[in-house]
Amino acid sequence: MNIEQQYIDLYDQQKAVICKHSAEAMNLLRPDAFSHFKTLGFPTKKLEKYKYTDVSKAFEPNYGLNLNQLQFPVNPYEVFKCDVPNMSTALHFVVNDAFYTQSPTKAGLPEGVLFGSLKEMAKTHADIVKKYYGKLADTSKDGVTAFNTTFAEDGVLFYVPKNVIVEKPIQLVNILRSDVDLIANRRILIVMEDGSQARLLICDHTMDKVKFLATQVIEVFVGKNSVFDLYELEETDVNSVRISNLYLRQEADSNVLLNGMTLHNGSTRNMTQVTFAGEGAELNAYGMAIADKEERVDNNIFVDHAVPRCTSNQLFKYVLDDKSVGAFAGLVLVRPDAQHTNSKQTNRNLCNTSDAHMYTQPQLEIYADDVKCYHGATVGQLDDDALFYMRSRGISQTEARLLLMFAFVNDVIDTIRLDALKDRLHMLVEKRFRGNLGQCDNCSFCK
C-alpha cells in the first residue's frame, strides 16, 4: 500500500465528519483539492523543488488526525508564558490545528480588524473568507497544499481593513499537544487591505514528546501601500516535522518583511512563494537556522517578479552542527518586461562538523535586460584569524567561537523591525548556542 492510500481512504470514509467540523467556505475547495491530492500524491525527492527533503517519507508513520476536533485538556495560558517581555502583544493560541477560543479577549485591536478562528470567521464573515481562501494556494501544483486543503478544518483569519494601522504586534503561538502521534493541518489566511499596516509573530512549540507532523498553508494578500511584517519562530521538539507553504501576493507599493527563524526543530521544510502583482512593491525575506544533532532545515523560496520596478532582498544564514542537514533553494524569476527589477539573494552557511551537510541552490531566471540581479552563496567555517585574535586577548576558545557564530546570525536578527523581539531573540540565540534550547525563565512548559 502506498503512503497516500491511507489518507485517501480516510478522506473517503470521514468526508462528512471533516465537513461537519469545518465551515462551508473551506468545504467548497475540498473535492478539488482531494482529486489533486490523488493525482499528485506526496512530493518525493524526484521533484526538483523537493530534492532535499523527502516529504512523502514524513507521512509514512501511522499518525492520528483529530478530525472530530476533540478538545485536548490544555490551558495554554497556564503552561505557557513565553510572551515576549517588554513587547506588548496581543497573544493568541492555536492548539494543534484549532484556534483556542477560550482565550480571554485582549482588547486593543482597531475597529474592523478581525483575528480569530478561520472556521468561525467563515461563518460570520463568509464573504471575506470566500473571496480569499484558497485563491493563492494552488492545490493542483503542490501535493502538500492539496493535502492540507483536503484535511484542514480550522486555522486563523487575520483581516485588516483599508487604511487601518494595527499598532500592537500580534503574537500567535502554535502549540502541538497530544498523547499520540498526530498530524495537525493548519491554515492561516491573512488579508491586508490597501493602505493597512500590521505585524504578526508566529511561534511554533511542541509540548509532548510524541511524533508530530504539522502541515501549514499560509496565504497572505497584501494590498496597495500596505506594510506587513511576518516573523516565524520555530522551537519544536526533535520528533516533530513541519511542512509549511507560504503564499504571498503583493500589490503595488506594498512592503513586506518575512523572517523565518528555526532555533530548534526536528525536520522543517518551508516553502515560500511570492508574486509581485503591482509595481513598486518591496519584499525583504530573511531566514536563519541553527541546527544540531540530526535536525533538518530546508528553505525553498520562489520570487516571481511579474511586473516592473519591484525590489526583493533575500538573506538566509545557517549554522550547522553535529549531523544536521541544511538546504536552501531560492529562485528569482524576472519575467519579460519586468524592467527595473532589483533583486538580491544571499545565502551564507557555517558548517561546524564534518558530518553536517549543506545544500544550496541560489538560482536566477531572467527574461528582462534592464535589471539588477545579484546572488551569492558561501559555505565555510569560522575565521581562524578572528578566533586567534580573540584567544590572544584571553577569550576562551568556546566563548570566541560563540561570539563569532552569534555575530554571524546577527545580520538576520538585526532585520527585525520590533526592538523587543530583537532583544528577545538575541537572548534565545545565545542560549541556543550555549546548548540550551530556547528556554525561558518563567514558563512551566520550559521547566
Add this chain to the structure above:
Amino acid sequence: MKQEKNYNQYVKGFTHEKYKYGFTTDVDSDIIDRGLSEDVVRLISRKKEEPDWLLDFRLQAYRHWLTLKMPVWAHLRIPKIDYQAISYYANPLKKKNGPKSLDEVDPELIKTFNKLGIPLEEQMSLGGVAVDAVMDSVSVKTTFKESLMEKGIIFCSISEAVREHPDLVKKYLGSVVGYRDNFFAALNSAVFSDGSFVYIPKGVRCPMELSTYFRINAQNTGQFERTLIIADDDAYVSYLEGCTAPMRDENQLHAAIVEIIVHDRAEVKYSTVQNWYPGNAEGKGGVYNFVTKRGHCLGESSKLSWTQVETGSAITWKYPSCILSGDNSTAEFYSVALTNNYQQADTGTKMIHLGKNTHSTIVSKGISAGKSENSYRGLVRVSKNAVNARNYSQCDSLLLGDKCGAHTFPYMDIHNDTAVVEHEATTSKISEEQILYCNQRGIKTEDAVGLIVNGYAKDVLNKLPMEFAVEAQKLLSVSLEGSIG
C-alpha cells in the same frame, strides 16, 4: 535617448548577422542507411574493423540506451528528435592506402580548411600545431605524428588507437564517462564514429599544442566523436578543439564524449572554440550539441583546466566536469557562452571534490542577445573526506536586448566542515554610461559594444592558448558586431 535608439538599432543589427562559415564541401561520403538498431551498431563496428570487446561495449551501451528516456531537466526547448531518422555513420571515401602526404588528401577537403582559415600546410610549417582533422567521422589526416612519436606521445584517431594500442584504450575507454552515465553518453558509446586519442607518457611535456578540427559535413549525419586523453605521471599537454559547421536547414545531432585522465602531477589543458551553425535568424536549423565532457584528476597534485568559447549551435547542452580524487589536485573551468537569435544554451560544469586539499575555480560569462536563452548550471560537491576543499565560482550574465533570457542554476552540496565554497553571480546589461563614454572618445557605438563585450569576456579569453585567443575574439565579433569582424 538618441543614444539608446542607436544602440538598439545596433543590437538589432547583430540579429541579422549571417553565419560566416556556412558552406558545404562535396566530398564523397560512405553513408549507411538511416536508423538505429543492433544491426547498425554491428555494422559500424564491422566497417571500422573493430575487435570483439569493443563491439560488446557498443552493444551493452545500445541495450542500456533503449531503457533510457531523453532527459528533460535542462532549461531548453528541444523539438522531438527522431533517432531513427538519423544516419549514424558517414565516412569520407577511403583511399586504399590512406594519404601519405598533403597531395594525397582530397583537394576539396583542403579547400574546406582553407575557407575556414586553417591552412593545413601553413599550420604544419609555421604554426607548430599538430592537427588531427576529423572530417565527419573518420580521421583523414594527422600531422606531426612522427615528431610526436619520437617523444613517445601517441596522438591519433581513436579507431587507429583501437588497432595499435588496444590495451590503453581498453583500460581507459568508459572509465570516466561510463555508458550508463546518461542518455547521450549511452547513445555515443553505442555508435561513436571516431575522434582523437592522446597519450602522453610519464614525464613528457608535449612540445606543441595538439589540435583537432571537427566539422559536420554530410547532410543528416549525427556526429558522435569520442575523445580520450591520458596524461601519465608528470606529463603536460594542451589540447585544442575547434568547430565550425556548414549551413544546413535540418537540425543536426551531435553527441560527443570527451574523457580525460590525469595522473600524478600531470596537467591537461583542454580548450574549445565551438562555432557550429546556430540556425538562421528565425531559429530554423542549427546543430544540437549534447556533449558529455569529463576529466578525472586521478593522481595527486594533478591539474585539469577546461576553457570554452561557445558561440554556435542551436541548442547547447554541455557540462565539462572534473572529478578531483587525487589529493592536492586542481581544476578550472573558464567559459564564455554567447547566444543570439533563437539559440539556447544550458552549460556549466560539475566539480566533484573527493581528495584532500583540492581546489576548483569556475568563471562563467554568459552573453545573451536576440531572443536567445542562456543558462549556467553548475554543481560543486564536496564529499565527506575532501578535507580543505576550496571552490570559487563566479557566473556573470550580460543581456543585450530585452527579449533574451539569462539564467543561473548553481548547486552546492557540502558534506565537509573544512570546505570553503563561494558562489557569486550578477546579471546586467551594457550601461548607457559606458557607451556614452566610448562615444565621447570617438568610438562608434558598434565598436564600443564589441569592446565592452570583449572586455567582459577577457578573464576567459586570456586563458585560451594564443592560436585560439585570436579566433575566439574574432568569433565574438562575428557573432555580435554586425559589420565588424
